Amino acid sequence: MTKRIFRSILTVTLTVLVASLVLIVGVLHGYFQDRVLEELARSTAYIARGVEENGMAYLNDDLPKSSRITWVASDGTVLYDNWEDEASMGNHADREEVQEALMLGRGSASRYSDTLSQKTVYYALRLSDGSVLRTSDTNYSVWMMVLQALQPVALMMVLAFCLALWLAGRVARQLVEPINAIDPSAPSEDVYEELSPLLTKIRSQNRQIQRQLLDLQQRREEFTAITENMSEGLLVIDQETRILSYNSAALRLLGAKAPVEEGESVLTLDREAGFRRCVEEALAGRRCEELLERDDDCRRVMANPVEQEGKLAGAVLIVLDVTEKEQRDRLRREFTANVSHELKTPLTSILGTAEILENGMVKPGDVAHFAGNIHREAQRLIGLVNDIIKLSRLDEGGPAAQWESVDLYGQARSILDQLSTAAEKKQVTMTLSGTSACVRGVPQIVEEILYNLCDNAVAYNRPGGTVSVTVEDTAEGARVTVADSGIGIPPEAQNRVFERFYRVDKSHPSGGTGLGLSIVKHGAAYLGAQVTLHSEPGKGSTFVLQFPKYVP
Incomplete structure (x- = not known):
């Protein structure tokens, strides 16, 4: 902004200086051209008096050649010219200044001279015999006078330009410094009256932003309180697998550390194939569920895609600790297998002994021994069943006592x-x-x-x-x-x-x-x-x- 103000002030200053210079040059040019005409009029009148008194002899005398002198007859024939051969010069009856002099007694003109190949100022005066005496001077002399007068003007212009540079920089800084010093969070009213509407709007926006921040912070705290008290792990990621939100349970269940950098990929938390597959499937728009087994721990990961306005925006991952459930399932399977085995052993012994007795393959003296074997195995079977019932009751919350x-x-x-x-x-x-x-x-x-x-x-x-x-x-x-x-x-x-x-x-x-x-x-x-x-x-x-x- 400082540069723009500086450039604007400098541009205005330069425009004014250039316009002033053009105006001054124009005024000087007109002024000096009028002076040239006045000088030519005086010179012409002086020479005309000499010509009327002495005729051609006066003109042949050593007159200064700083100005061109031309004597033209009433019919336009050039009688004399101190710069050119009059015999080679054409008829001048059509010259503007000559015609004006013949009609009004005097005339002037300014035009490009084919003879001199430059712009020339002419002044003509009609003599008593009807002829016209004309003097002329080149426009070059006018510009020389203008340039001579312009030198001090140009020096003043340069000084004014330097002063404008300094003032433009100073004014720009002074204008911008109070604006730069405005505190957006608490803008002061003592700056510029023109900025009052802007400052009022900034204060209104600040209040609105503060309300929105407080509301956002409250919602964030509520969300954090909810997610941090969850036993389940929660991960929210975007399409590029960057972590947008997570809770401590997710890190604990995955055995990972907190992300070091903001927007770190979720794949850095767990590099197992099942976890990666869940992330890839969810970001492809498909729900996925995987069981991660590590040592004695079991984690179930469920990934769901998240859509926003019909487009896939990311995914939500839920991590559950299913170690106890898996252990219970494993214990249940082992328990069933063990119960089957333990029940089968005494039952097989009882069945075998009973078959031997049934087939009459036992001597009468050994019947007591085999019966005792059946009794012992039956007692063992009853004891096993009683123990299983006790454990079942404890698993279900203990006996109703x-x-x-x-x-x-x-x-x-x-x-x-x-x-x-x-x-x-x-x-x-x-x-x-x-x-x-x-x-x-x-x-x-x-x-x-x-x-x-x-x-x-x-x-x-x-x-x-x-x-x-x-x-x-x-x-x-x-x-x-x-x-x-x-x-x-x-x-x-x-x-x-x-x-x-x-x-x-x-x-x-x-x-x-x-x-x-x-x-x-x-x-x-x-x-x-x-x-x-x-x-x-x-x-x-x-x-x-x-x-x-x-x-x-």
Whole structure:
């Protein structure tokens, strides 16, 4: 803007200077041309007086040749010319100034002279005998006078031009500085009165922009609050796969870091083929769904195209954590397979023994042995079914029983009494120590948890071993510790002993169903308790059951 103002002021100044110069030249030219005519009139009158008194003799005298002198008869014949040979000159009756002099007594003209090849000013005066005396001078002399007078004018013009340059720059800066100093966010009214409508409009627009920004910020905060509290990952991308919006759940589920640069490609977050396929399909206008499996985690990615005014604008990606669902499905499949296998084993044994008895292939003395085998397998089958029912109830939310206060010490003493016969057979010594500690829970579930822990401690012990049960009432809550001096559990198997049907050594003579510790884990979770395990192969295992603090 400063340059435009500067150029405008300078252009106006130059235009005025050029116009002034043209006007001055025109005025000077007219003025000096009039002066030339006046000089020619005086000279002509002076020479005419001499010619009338002395005739041709006066003209032949040494007159100055600075001006051309021509004597023309009344019929136009050239009688004398001090610059040219009069005999070679044509008739001058048609000359404008001659005709005017013959008619009016004097005349003047200005024209291009063929003889002199330049523009000439003429003045003619009629003599008493009817002849015409004409003097002339070239226009060159007029311009010489103009140029002589123009030199000081040109100097003043140059000085005026320099002054105009300085003033134009100064005025432009002074005009623009207050405008440049205007703060768009809070424009002041003390600038120019002409700018008041503009400043009023800017203030109105500022208020409108502020309202829109506040509204946009509020909506953005609401959107961020919603998306950040989502457990599902959300990604919004454009046609070029650039990330427009995302929430922290998406980064967490994809195991990615926040985009370093604005507009970074979504493909930098996850380079798996399934994820890339989802993005490509969505940007092609087709819905896509893929399952991403990484280590023990499972993520389901659903991509949907987004259209705007009938054109594809981008895509929305939803990332779901389906690890638990997939694990449940896998556990369900494993559970079904294991149940089928575990049920098949005793049923096959019972069926085989029954067929032998039915076919009469057993001696009368061995019937009791085979019947005992059927009884044992039937008991094992019933125990397995009971354990499966217990786990199913725990998966469904536990048995329909009321919660009440349970004394862990008394419960543990009752369970040790139940297992005393089995312990004597294994030559295992069981001890109970500690104090009374009450918890809030379902007595049936508490009993099943403690029974399975103590039963395993006896079953997987060695002859002459010990089982120590300790009940404590700590500041964190009631605690039950079941320690044995049995075979122990290898480190690589300690994370799996709580799985259903998992047995460290399936050939062990105690041969349980593999559901005992799974019942312990699910029962403890139902009661809000925690189970921890510490075991060393050959030295024994210690299970700690920590209950939450109970205030009667």
